[in-house]
Amino acid sequence: MLTATVIVLASFLYVGLLFAIARYGDKRADAGRSIIANPYIYTLSLAVYCTSWTFYGSVGRAATSGIGFLPIYLGPTLMAALWWYVLVKIIRISKANRITSIADFIGSRYGKSQLLGGLVTIIAVLGIVPYIALQLKAISTSFSIILKYPEVVMPNQEGASLFLGDNTFYIAMLLAAFTILFGTRHLDATERHEGLVAAIAFESVVKLLAFIAVGLFVTFGMYNGFEDLFDRAHARPDLNGLLMLGGASGNYVAWASLTFVSMLAIMFLPRQFQVAVVENVDERHVAKALWLFPLYLLAINIFVLPIALGGLLHFPGGRVDADTFVLTLPMSEQQPLLALLAFIGGLSAATGMVIVETIALSTMVCNDLLMPALLRWKWLRLTERRDLSALLLGIRRGAIVVILVLGYLYFYLAGEAYALVSIGLISFTAVAQFAPAIIGGIYWKGGTRLGAVWGLSAGFTVWVYTLLLPSFAKSGWLPITFLAEGIFGSELLRPQNLFGLGGLDEITHCIFWSLLLNIGCYIGMSLARPPGAAEHSQATLFVDALKHTSAAGSQFWRGSASMHDLLELLGRFVGPDRAREALNAHALERRLAGLEDLPADAALVHHVESLLAGAIGSASARIMVASVVEEEPLRLDEVLAIIDEASQALAHSRELEHKSRALESATNELRAANRRLQELDRLKDDFIATVTHELRTPLTSIRAFSEILHDNPDLDTAQRAKFLNVVIRESERLTRLINQVLDLAKIESGNAEWRTTEIDLREVIEDAVTSLSQLFRENGVALSVDASGPLPPLVADRDRLLQVLLNLLSNAVKFCAERDGRVSVRARDTPSGLRVDVTDNGTGISAQDQALIFEKFRQSGDTLTQKPAGSGLGLAISRQIIEHFGGRLWVSSSAGNGATFSFTLPTEVGGLAQTAPGGELSRTG
Amino acid sequence: MIRSSLKGQRLIALFLLGCLLLNYPLISLFAGAARIAGIPLLYAYVFFAWAVLIALMAVVVGRRSE
Numbered sequence: 001m002l003t004a005t006v007i008v009l010a011s012f013l014y015v016g017l018l019f020a021i022a023r024y025g026d027k028r029a030d031a032g033r034s035i036i037a038n039p040y041i042y043t044l045s046l047a048v049y050c051t052s053w054t055f056y057g058s059v060g061r062a063a064t065s066g067i068g069f070l071p072i073y074l075g076p077t078l079m080a081a082l083w084w085y086v087l088v089k090i091i092r093i094s095k096a097n098r099i100t101s102i103a104d105f106i107g108s109r110y111g112k113s114q115l116l117g118g119l120v121t122i123i124a125v126l127g128i129v130p131y132i133a134l135q136l137k138a139i140s141t142s143f144s145i146i147l148k149y150p151e152v153v154m155p156n157q158e159g160a161s162l163f164l165g166d167n168t169f170y171i172a173m174l175l176a177a178f179t180i181l182f183g184t185r186h187l188d189a190t191e192r193h194e195g196l197v198a199a200i201a202f203e204s205v206v207k208l209l210a211f212i213a214v215g216l217f218v219t220f221g222m223y224n225g226f227e228d229l230f231d232r233a234h235a236r237p238d239l240n241g242l243l244m245l246g247g248a249s250g251n252y253v254a255w256a257s258l259t260f261v262s263m264l265a266i267m268f269l270p271r272q273f274q275v276a277v278v279e280n281v282d283e284r285h286v287a288k289a290l291w292l293f294p295l296y297l298l299a300i301n302i303f304v305l306p307i308a309l310g311g312l313l314h315f316p317g318g319r320v321d322a323d324t325f326v327l328t329l330p331m332s333e334q335q336p337l338l339a340l341l342a343f344i345g346g347l348s349a350a351t352g353m354v355i356v357e358t359i360a361l362s363t364m365v366c367n368d369l370l371m372p373a374l375l376r377w378k379w380l381r382l383t384e385r386r387d388l389s390a391l392l393l394g395i396r397r398g399a400i401v402v403i404l405v406l407g408y409l410y411f412y413l414a415g416e417a418y419a420l421v422s423i424g425l426i427s428f429t430a431v432a433q434f435a436p437a438i439i440g441g442i443y444w445k446g447g448t449r450l451g452a453v454w455g456l457s458a459g460f461t462v463w464v465y466t467l468l469l470p471s472f473a474k475s476g477w478l479p480i481t482f483l484a485e486g487i488f489g490s491e492l493l494r495p496q497n498l499f500g501l502g503g504l505d506e507i508t509h510c511i512f513w514s515l516l517l518n519i520g521c522y523i524g525m526s527l528a529r530p531p532g533a534a535e536h537s538q539a540t541l542f543v544d545a546l547k548h549t550s551a552a553g554s555q556f557w558r559g560s561a562s563m564h565d566l567l568e569l570l571g572r573f574v575g576p577d578r579a580r581e582a583l584n585a586h587a588l589e590r591r592l593a594g595l596e597d598l599p600a601d602a603a604l605v606h607h608v609e610s611l612l613a614g615a616i617g618s619a620s621a622r623i624m625v626a627s628v629v630e631e632e633p634l635r636l637d638e639v640l641a642i643i644d645e646a647s648q649a650l651a652h653s654r655e656l657e658h659k660s661r662a663l664e665s666a667t668n669e670l671r672a673a674n675r676r677l678q679e680l681d682r683l684k685d686d687f688i689a690t691v692t693h694e695l696r697t698p699l700t701s702i703r704a705f706s707e708i709l710h711d712n713p714d715l716d717t718a719q720r721a722k723f724l725n726v727v728i729r730e731s732e733r734l735t736r737l738i739n740q741v742l743d744l745a746k747i748e749s750g751n752a753e754w755r756t757t758e759i760d761l762r763e764v765i766e767d768a769v770t771s772l773s774q775l776f777r778e779n780g781v782a783l784s785v786d787a788s789g790p791l792p793p794l795v796a797d798r799d800r801l802l803q804v805l806l807n808l809l810s811n812a813v814k815f816c817a818e819r820d821g822r823v824s825v826r827a828r829d830t831p832s833g834l835r836v837d838v839t840d841n842g843t844g845i846s847a848q849d850q851a852l853i854f855e856k857f858r859q860s861g862d863t864l865t866q867k868p869a870g871s872g873l874g875l876a877i878s879r880q881i882i883e884h885f886g887g888r889l890w891v892s893s894s895a896g897n898g899a900t901f902s903f904t905l906p907t908e909v910g911g912l913a914q915t916a917p918g919g920e921l922s923r924t925g
Numbered sequence: 926m927i928r929s930s931l932k933g934q935r936l937i938a939l940f941l942l943g944c945l946l947l948n949y950p951l952i953s954l955f956a957g958a959a960r961i962a963g964i965p966l967l968y969a970y971v972f973f974a975w976a977v978l979i980a981l982m983a984v985v986v987g988r989r990s991e
Contacts, residue, residue, distance in 0.1 A: 067967060074947050077975065081940035081982060084933045227963030234960075243958065243965040252949035259948070290936075291982040298975055305968060 002149040002336045007343065014344050015178060015351070018199045022182060025198030036197045037281040039288035044201035045275045046293045047208070049076065049266060050300055051131075051353035052138030055207055055346045056323050057420030058301065062308035063322030066242035069421065071255050073301055075262030077294035083286050086267065087276060089442055091283045093545040098614035101360060102273045102434060103368040106456075107619050109441040109542050110449035111534035114619040117368030119453060120434065123460045124270050125361055125403060127430025130414070130471070132357065132407030134423040135350040136175075140168040140411075142327050146343045149336065152328045154321055172408040175354050176401045183359035184396045193359070197279050200356060203348040208300050210345025214326050215303020217338055218310040222329070226306060233309045242309070257508040261425070264432040270360035271353065278360075323420050354404070362399035367617025370395050375623045388572050392616065414475040425507050426467050433459035433514060436522045445539045451526030459518030466495045466510040561600040561629035566608045569628050573615045582611055605629055687856055691741055694872070698730040698737070705730075740873040744856070747880045754797045754884070761794055761801075761827055761834055761905075762787045768805035769825070772813070781813050781821035789828050792907045800881045801905075804889075807874040808838040808901050815899070816840035833887060833906040841898040850891050854879050878903075935985045939978060946974045 028035045035041070054072075061069035079086075090105070099105045103124065107117030144167070145152070182196050223229045233239040266272055280286075311325030320328050327346065330338040371392070414423075436459075437452040473482045473495075486493035496506050498513050531539065570579035583595040586607050590598070598604055605625060612621035705723045709715065715723075746752040765787055776783050794801075812823040817840075826837045845853065856876045875889075882889040882903045893899035945951060955970040962969075 067971060070971060074943075074971075074975065077978065078940055078943045078947070081936045081943065084936045230960065230963055230965060240958070243967065252953065255952070256948055287986050291979050291986055294975075294979045294982070298972070298979060302972070 002146065002340065004147055007143070007146055007340070010340060010344065011347060014347065018202065018351075019181070021202050022195035022199040025195035026193075027195075029194035034194060034281065036194050036201070036279075039285040039292065041197065041201045042280065042285040043289040043292040043296065044204040045197045045279065046272070046289060047204035047296050047300075048200050048271055048275055048352050048356050049269075050204070050207065050297070050349060051424075052135050052142075052346050052350040053131075053420050053424040054300060055211060055349040056138050056142070056326055057134070057424065058304045059308045059311065059325045060321070060323035061421040062242070062305050063312055063325070067305070068251070068255070068258075069304060070301065071258035072262045072421075073294075073297040075259040075264075076266035076297060078259070079263040079266050080290040080294050083290045086439070086442075087286055088283050089545055090267075090438075091277050091280050091286070093442065093542050094277050095283075096545065097541070097618065098610045100278055100614060100617065101364045101367065102268060102270055102438075103364040104613070104617045104619075105273075106434065106437050106441065106452065107368055107617075108613075109437075109538055110447070110452050111532060111538050112618050112622045113449050113453075114368070114372040114623075116437075116449060116452055116456070117364075117617065117619045118372065119456055119460075120437075121361075121364040121369040123430060123433060123456060124364060125406070126468075127427050127433075127460075127463070128270060128357055128361060129403070129406045129410050129427075130423045130468075131427035132354060132404065133411035133414070134420050134427075135354050136168050136172055136404075136407055136411045137423070138323075138346060138420060139171050139175075139350045141321075141324060142343055142346050143167065143171070145324055145327055146331070146339060149331055149339060150334055152315075152320060152332050154319075154324075166412070168411060169408055172404045173401075175351065176358070176404040178351065179355045179358045179400050179404075180397050182355050184362070184393055184400070192279055194279075196355070196359070197275065200275065200352050203352040204296070207345045207349040207352075208296065210341045210348075211300055211326065212303060213338060214330060214342050214345075215307055217333075217335065218329055219303060219306045222310055222314070222333060223306075229306050229309050229313075232313055236313070239309065239312055242305075254505045254508055257505075257511055258425070261428045261432055261507065261511055264435045265428040268431045268434040268438065269357075269428075270364065270431070271356040274356055274360040358400045358403050361403050362396040363617075365399040365403075366392060366395040367620055370399075371616050371620040372623060375620060388616075389575065392573070413477045414471045423471075426471060429467055429507060429510050429514065430460070430463050432511060433463060433518055436515070436519045440522060440526075441539075442542050442545070445536075445543045446526055446531075447522065447539065448526045448529065448531040449535050450529055451522045451524070454525040455518045455520075455522030458521045459514040462498075462514035462517055463510060466498060466513060467506060470495050470506065561605050563595070563598060563600045563604070565628040566600065566604065566625075567595070569624060570608055570611060573612060573624075583608075690856065694737055695734065698734045701730045702727050702734070737873075740877060744873055744877050744880065747877065747884065755799065756795055756797055758793050758795055759798045759801065761791050761836070764798060764801050765805060765825060765827060765836070768802055768809055772806065772809050775810065775813055776823070779813050779821065780819075781816055781823055784822070784824045785826075786824065787827040791827060791829055791834060794834060794905055794907060796885045796905060797881075800884075804878040804881050804903070805836070805838075807878050811874065811901070812838050812840040812842075815842040817842055817898075829907070830904065833904040835902060835904045837900050837902045839898060839900040844895045844897050845891060845893045845899050846895050850893060853891065854889075932985055932988070936982065939981055939985065942981075943974075943978045946978070947971065 025035055036045070058069040058072075093099065094105065097108055099108055103117045103120035106120045107113050110116050145154070182199070183193060219225060219229060223232070230243070233243065267276075307325055307329065308322060311320065311322060311329055314329060314332065315325075327339060327342045330342055433456055436455050437447070440447040441452070469478060470483055472478045473480055483495060486495055492499050496509055498509070501509065501512075504512070567579055567583060570582065574582070580595065583598065583604075586604070587593070587595045587598045590603070592598060609618075609621050609625045612624055615621075616624070705727050709720060709723055709727075743752070765785060769783065769785055773783075809823065809825070813821070816823055820841075822841045824837075824839045826839070828835055854875050856873055879889045882905065885905055887903055887905040889901070889903040891899055891901050952967075952971070955967045957966065959966040
């Protein structure tokens with residue numbers, strides 16, 4: 001039933017399905033409802049990493065080296081953990097600069113260098129050719145084998161003639177046709193192919209399912225599970241070695257170097273760059289893909305060793321090539337459908353790789369190799385052609401065909417000598433040469449064009465000499481003596497024992513020498529000469545990509561341009577309508593009405609150049625833009641000045657931010673101060689109202705008694721004397737009040753006079769007690785003084801201090817108990833200064849009054865029912881005096897238990913100096 | 926945004942852990958002929974370490990950024 005017709009029909013149906021999916025994907029993209037804008041499709045498209053190398057080759061590798069096939073998948077897993085930094089940065093840079101290929105990336109980084117872009121393109125094409133040959137070999141072999149179903153016969157390529165007589169050639173041409181139809185139907189400014197990505201994702205599902213289906217069949221259908229399979233392999237001494245990693249250290253070195261090479265390959269293979277960077281819809285997808293993609297790799301590898309063991313057990317004696325076990329095992333078990341599924345799976349693995357890889361390569365060949373060269377040839381007058389898009393498409397299609405023909409030639413010349421994996425590794429080692437230029441380029445500003453050119457050339461030369469040429473020699477296309485003797489018959493130059501280095505497998509050998517020279521030249525030549533202006537500006541853009549906004553870049557251009565020329569230029573490559581559309585969008589972004597309002601400034605030139613770069617690559621775009629605008633090249637010092645300016649601007653903006661924060665806090669302080677002022681204003685009003693009230697009371701009384709005396713001259717003497725006494729007393733009270741108000745005002749305003757001298761506190765207390773002794777006797781209050789301890793001398797105003805003590809003592813007399821009143825004065829030296837307590841045994845002061853009595857005109861008790869016994873200013877003045885000398889005055893009391901007024905005064909001169917500014921001190925006397 | 930620095934640092938730590946687990950000399954500890962549940966120890970170890978690494982990456986990335 002599995003006739004050639006069925007197989008070919010199934011293959012074409014499968015490819016037709018791919019086209020349908022791609023078509024649907026494109027349609028959805030045009031409608032703005034992308035089907036690929038999610039991390040799962042992104043992950044599946046990354047799985048284009050798994051080609052027929054994985055599908056067929058891993059089994060072949062496992063059949064000879066056991067677990068040695070795995071580093072190729074462990075490397076990408078490790079690299080995925082670094083994607084968070086590396087891949088995201090590359091994506092950000094590529095989006096900002098409209099970079100569409102790895103050649104464009106490297107060329108653009110090193111000053112939009114055409115030389116580097118071209119060099120990278122050549123390395124990529126030559127390096128990838130063996131890899132494409134691998135896919136051709138896989139398809140052609142699997143096709144020949146399945147055609148013979150149900151017999152298992154290895155195809156014999158020996159008799160085939162080149163090109164037309166060979167099936168493989170037709171397969172290559174069919175693949176070229178598919179790729180052209182898939183990837184170059186129209187020219188897109190972004191080089192994104194949504195439909196293609198959808199088809200690739202579908203292919204990834206097909207190959208995974210097909211491989212797992214075969215794995216399940218072999219493990220559980222042909223044998224009784226893993227254990228049975230391993231038991232049988234264990235019993236065979238020749239297979240036993242596959243289950244361990246050999247003891248020789250060479251195995252571990254190969255293991256590590258393959259892991260390393262595949263880490264680089266997952267980043268720098270042109271097709272991986274295409275799907276991971278260029279086709280990336282949203283950089284947030286990377287987050288999920290960085291663990292989903294390794295999971296895919298894990299899944300597709302679980303059954304590799306079981307299939308390999310199953311094949312070795314089933315086909316003893318090496319009769320069947322291990323690379324074909326995935327297909328031949330179902331065939332030998334008479335499973336036509338499974339065999340067909342395996343064939344389709346292998347086909348999908350190979351086609352996915354070939355399509356994406358050749359599209360990526362053809363874009364490079366067109367944008368970075370041919371276009372810059374063609375545009376340079378003045379006699380072609382290309383820069384004046386009206387419409388170049390047809391030419392661009394033609395170049396790309398031609399490039400696709402040429403690349404596949406090269407792949408076919410490599411397959412024809414060298415393919416037979418190698419297993420699939422070995423061919424693939426040759427390509428991996430080639431793309432590893434891009435690593436220093438790219439990784440160095442995005443993290444080290446010092447990397448220069450010269451360094452990159454030298455590094456790439458050196459690495460590539462070593463690769464050609466130690467890996468590519470030997471692969472030709474081994475297949476007989478070059479004399480085999482080349483391997484043993486090297487060129488010029490020199491022992492030291494033997495290609496796979498370079499300078500006598502032996503004991504390594506050829507991949508490790510090549511990767512060591514090529515990367516050694518590559519990195520050495522890159523760093524050495526970068527440091528040898530200072531970079532040019534363009535290199536410097538691009539280096540800054542790339543290395544600081546995560547700091548800049550997308551508008552950066554235009555600052556490095558100076559010149560004059562015309563809007564009309566730029567629009568026409570863009571139209572020639574992307575079509576006039578799309579050009580107008582793009583510039584209109586740009587105008588809206590800059591908040592202008594339309595493209596007519598756009599000034600032909602640096603920002604516009606930069607925007608047009610980046611749009612063009614998307615279509616024709618950055619190097620070609622640079623030439624085209626330069627052909628329609630007048631530009632003044634910036635000198636290196638100017639570029640450095642701009643970079644410096646930018647960093648200064650950054651510093652300025654930080655400073656500004658800082659200042660505005662300071663301003664804000666100052667505003668808050670001012671607001672608080674204003675509130676305080678308003679409060680003080682209110683207090684002042686209250687004070688004046690109170691003072692006026694207090695003055696009016698004695699005045700009213702004086703006036704009333706004076707009027708009585710005036711109106712009644714015939715009053716008797718006793719009465720008259722009594723009234724006059726009232727007038728005198730009230731006048732005295734008035735005088736005292738006014739004196740105190742003036743006193744307080746002076747102290748508060750700082751205009752009071754202070755006669756500061758060294759005084760003895762004990763003396764002052766004695767004076768106060770003496771002058772009030774009459775008052776104590778009159779009121780029958782007992783006074784005790786305790787000032788026996790040592791009291792160091794004080795620096796203060798003696799009269800003021802006396803005033804405070806008199807005030808406290810007279811208050812104590814006033815408020816102490818009516819009968820059996822006692823007042824005690826206690827003075828002592830404490831760590832916080834001299835302390836004086838004046839205690840009475842009166843009614844005490846309630847907690848709420850304690851805070852109030854130090855305010856002006858406040859007295860304890862109810863002033864409405866009790867006669868005020870003072871001016872209400874004494875305590876306020878006392879507190880001001882004590883605080884002036886750096887001390888503290890407070891009260892402690894509880895209602896009913898008397899009150900203690902205490903103050904402390906610092907004895908040290910320092911304490912005084914702090915609170916009494918020199919100006920006031922000097923005014924003494 | 927994607928640039929939560931703690932996540933990035935954790936991923937770098939996982940990268941280093943992976944380099945350690947899946948390379949000489951640790952891997953040589955499992956390279957013998959022993960078998961675990963019928964599966965060769967080396968094979969079981971590599972796949973187990975690989976799976977653990979992927980799981981840890983998923984956990985690190987999936988955590989809400991703090």
